[in-house]
Amino acid sequence: MSERRLEGKVAVITGAASGIGRASLFRFLDEGARVVAGDIRGAELEETLSEAASHGEAAIVIGDVTEPETNERLVATACERFGRLDTFFANAGGVLPRETASTTYEMFRADLALNLDAFWLGAQAALPVMTAQAGGVLLATASGAGQGAVPGLASYGAAKAGGIALIRSLATEYGPRGIRANSISPGPIEAEGSLGYFESLPGGRAAYEAQLPLRRMGLPEEIASVAAFLASDDAAYVSGICLPVDGAISARLWQPVHE
Numbered sequence: 277m278s279e280r281r282l283e284g285k286v287a288v289i290t291g292a293a294s295g296i297g298r299a300s301l302f303r304f305l306d307e308g309a310r311v312v313a314g315d316i317r318g319a320e321l322e323e324t325l326s327e328a329a330s331h332g333e334a335a336i337v338i339g340d341v342t343e344p345e346t347n348e349r350l351v352a353t354a355c356e357r358f359g360r361l362d363t364f365f366a367n368a369g370g371v372l373p374r375e376t377a378s379t380t381y382e383m384f385r386a387d388l389a390l391n392l393d394a395f396w397l398g399a400q401a402a403l404p405v406m407t408a409q410a411g412g413v414l415l416a417t418a419s420g421a422g423q424g425a426v427p428g429l430a431s432y433g434a435a436k437a438g439g440i441a442l443i444r445s446l447a448t449e450y451g452p453r454g455i456r457a458n459s460i461s462p463g464p465i466e467a468e469g470s471l472g473y474f475e476s477l478p479g480g481r482a483a484y485e486a487q488l489p490l491r492r493m494g495l496p497e498e499i500a501s502v503a504a505f506l507a508s509d510d511a512a513y514v515s516g517i518c519l520p521v522d523g524a525i526s527a528r529l530w531q532p533v534h535e
């Protein structure tokens with residue numbers, strides 16, 4: 277199914293040790309890109325790198341994406357190892373659901389740091405290289421919780437909504453310099469970091485899935501394929517959007533159930 281649309285391109289992908297980032301790493305390699313994969317979990321990232329070897333050429337950077345230095349190292353590694361940077365995919369993120377009243381200010385700031393500041397830091401690191409090359413693609417993994425409201429995800433939702441707005445701004449600010457910027461808004465995806473959350477909902481995962489328009493959660497690979505499209509020249513005129521990849525969840529109008 278996979279074409280080699282990313283031949284000759286170099287990408288950074290964060291959060292690459294599991295879930296959407298890991299699937300994107302494999303997809304980008306399968307499509308011909310060389311990839312610098314980042315994650316805070318060193319052992320898992322090393323293991324991912326050894327599995328990636330049969331797919332293509334990759335390097336890793338272990339570090340926390342909420343630190344400017346990690347983002348600078350990701351970009352420097354792409355330039356030093358592979359000579360350029362075509363796509364920076366700020367994908368690392370995560371959420372611990374909790375009520376707003378029991379969320380401390382430190383927790384709120386930490387949610388913003390991981391799910392919003394990291395997009396900005398990634399862009400700050402990537403833009404000088406992309407501007408010098410007169411081209412590049414900024415990609416970010418947002419969330420349905422940044423488009424609509426999900427009870428218990430207030431700070432995460434606020435961060436992701438900010439990320440969607442940031443990406444739109446970057447698309448307009450840097451479009452004249454050949455840079456595109458887009459976000460992807462996944463629905464519920466079967467990833468390591470999220471399965472516990474869906475299991476914890478009333479009735480567990482099965483009851484949750486029974487309410488979804490497609491009657492199932494999405495797969496990390498189903499986000500990775502869209503990320504590869506947005507990174508490719510097939511999406512040359514796609515910029516400034518937040519693309520929902522959510523099996524019609526955001527298309528559905530909520531209304532009371534009539535007994």
Ligand SMILES: NC(=O)c1ccc[n+]([C@@H]2O[C@H](COP(=O)([O-])OP(=O)(O)OC[C@H]3O[C@@H](n4cnc5c(N)ncnc54)[C@H](O)[C@@H]3O)[C@@H](O)[C@H]2O)c1
Pocket residue numbers: 290291292293294295296297314315316317339340341342367368369370371390417418419420461462463464465466467468469470496
């Ligand atoms: N799974 C879902 O249902 C879902 C839905 C919407 C959006 N998302 C978003 O998708 C993205 C990927 O998450 P996933 O679902 O694949 O989950 P995941 O937990 O499987 O993967 C996230 C990866 O990010 C890494 N990471 C976390 N904090 C980091 C940090 N500070 N620095 C560097 N790496 C860090 C983790 O170690 C992990 O490998 C996240 O931004 C998440 O918010 C997920």
